[in-house]
Amino acid sequence: MPQEGKTQSMKGIRQLAEHLDISIGTVSRALNGKPDVNEETRKRVLAAAEQLGYVANQSGRSLRQGTTNVIGLMIQSSRETVENSDNFFLTVTGGLQSVLLRHKLDLIMLPCPHDEDPYEYLKRMVARRIVDALIISETHRVDKRFDLLAKAKIPFVALGRSLSGTQHPWADLDFDGVANSAVDRLVAHGHRRIAISAPSSDINLGFIFVEGYRRALERHGIAYDPALVIRAKSSEQGGYQVADELLRLKEKPTAVILIYELMAIGLYRRVMEAGIIPGRDIAVVSFREAPRAKFLQPALTCFRTSLHDLGVELAEILLSGMPAYSQEYPRKTRQTIWPLELIPGESDSFQLMAAE
């Protein structure tokens, strides 16, 4: 056999078949691991495919079997959510891929433009049938996207819970737990007047975080004071602003809970401008652990989680909802509250004196 055609055109499975002098059907079966094919011919086919660099045309395959083998992760680019910063999504993506790739499922990210309605964007993507299933993020408290996906019968999982009527699968960080642990810890250190910062309560995260905080206070018999809830952006400036507003209060808090560790930089600065030293005069606890949290002085007490593993969890929830994979990923519950672990620093390690 002549050794020509190393990198020739390779039009498709048909050429591969006649190069091997085998029927096109057998080649397809060989490539896809179907049973009705001699092991030796399968070897030959795979070898030839490798050598000629043949890869099945995705369009043809999709058209025939109605499936694309692509999973979409829809993201927005609003700056309001804490998740946007850093490489939150890329880390989660890593976890997602680590399980999806095992099933030859490719992950793509679908970035919804600023100026387009996420609902309309999603509708287009769904209609185009470019993905088999979806992961949607930055869910709002009421989010039409759930109904759309349910009606279109396309499997999905949400990164972030919602209050939608239909029970849909989701995984979400345990912001409730974070707020609880933070309050518990601060109360144990003697604090009674604890402030919190959070994004707008329209964003689900903002709602849940403050709810957890409120209930934790209640549990400790501390009155909930709306003045201690500061809505701010999740940035250094946001932190600065939080400190600024807190300093204006008549009864100043002795502790503050932040939603994003970058805010601590601004908060530290602002309170120090006022002669107040974090970790001595005011306690600070923050979601979410990042290298810079330990870099601050005093080191920030914060909450850690593995976003990679959260991605794994999301992928498993998603696959459990796809008929082709559901027996491989059986599940009792398809809603996960993802735990976080408190990493003690020195920003809240002092004990408050008895006197209020």
Place this chain on the structure above:
Amino acid sequence: MPQEGKTQSMKGIRQLAEHLDISIGTVSRALNGKPDVNEETRKRVLAAAEQLGYVANQSGRSLRQGTTNVIGLMIQSSRETVENSDNFFLTVTGGLQSVLLRHKLDLIMLPCPHDEDPYEYLKRMVARRIVDALIISETHRVDKRFDLLAKAKIPFVALGRSLSGTQHPWADLDFDGVANSAVDRLVAHGHRRIAISAPSSDINLGFIFVEGYRRALERHGIAYDPALVIRAKSSEQGGYQVADELLRLKEKPTAVILIYELMAIGLYRRVMEAGIIPGRDIAVVSFREAPRAKFLQPALTCFRTSLHDLGVELAEILLSGMPAYSQEYPRKTRQTIWPLELIPGESDSFQLMAAE
């Protein structure tokens, strides 16, 4: 005609055709704006498609015309590059989409997993024929991906220049210019001993940045001292480390150029620990303008650019290389060095005394 079937199955263009009692070919032509169709029937078809929610199946269309109408933006998730932080990619993506969407081209992001070779990943994506064209980022100084794409004849543009033999299209931030302007400005303020921080010179950015710096010094008749080039990570810790290394030098620099504004936070802290005050005892200039740059004290002198517009530029370069769009985006040159603008702060605003 019965008003049923508002949200019925809608199998495809065939159903739409027989619902309208028109041939399938005409429907297709009507939808795609082809000439050979009566304007009135076109109206009818469009109305019916809208009402029934019909959208062409992408697989079928792709199969037939060999094009997917999807553009891919390949990204990695290495933390070594400055571009990874913040929402660099999301901002560029916005610019890309603003022009691509006008041509009904959808943009998807292709995240290459940590543990996969970018070259192999790209090969898979190309072979799958999931995108018509590609934007690749985080290019290395020698990058096999260019040859792969050239051989596969798939249009692409690189975000970041390279030294590949084949002349490929790219757009890149003007790091050379940044280094030049920074040096010029610092020299004008009386500095002669100027340090610089950059990522590894394997990354193209690291190479170019330092090269620009070296040539600028030369131009001013200042000797290039390798001890003043600090390779560090683009993070707070990196900035801290840079300061740390600089403080160890016998002849300490009076100014430092950073590659990433977040590094300034760490650098500020470290030098202040040593009793050195930024903006008074040492000048700091940094790429790249971000909200936090103005938030620092003293406010950081840095370089600004519109990443959105960079995305627009990238998209136009890309389209100019695609036969179907090239007449709409004629171009003389398909390589762009994207300018940045210096935003003066107070971190380098002092004049150095004559004595060295």
Place this chain on the structure above:
DNA sequence: ACGCGTCCCGTAAACGTTTACGATCCTATG
């Protein structure tokens, strides 16, 4: 009456796969 051009539309063939079905060969069993 005839030819010709224009406008619109229907027909059918492709695009590259997968897969149901049937055909062939071979072996084992009665």
Place this chain on the structure above:
DNA sequence: CATAGGATCGTAAACGTTTACGGGACGCGT
């Protein structure tokens, strides 16, 4: 020997589009 049945393979029909091609209807000029 006859038959059953498993192993392996070839054939052809789908999947939903787009588009080249041809044809009918009509108007207009000769």
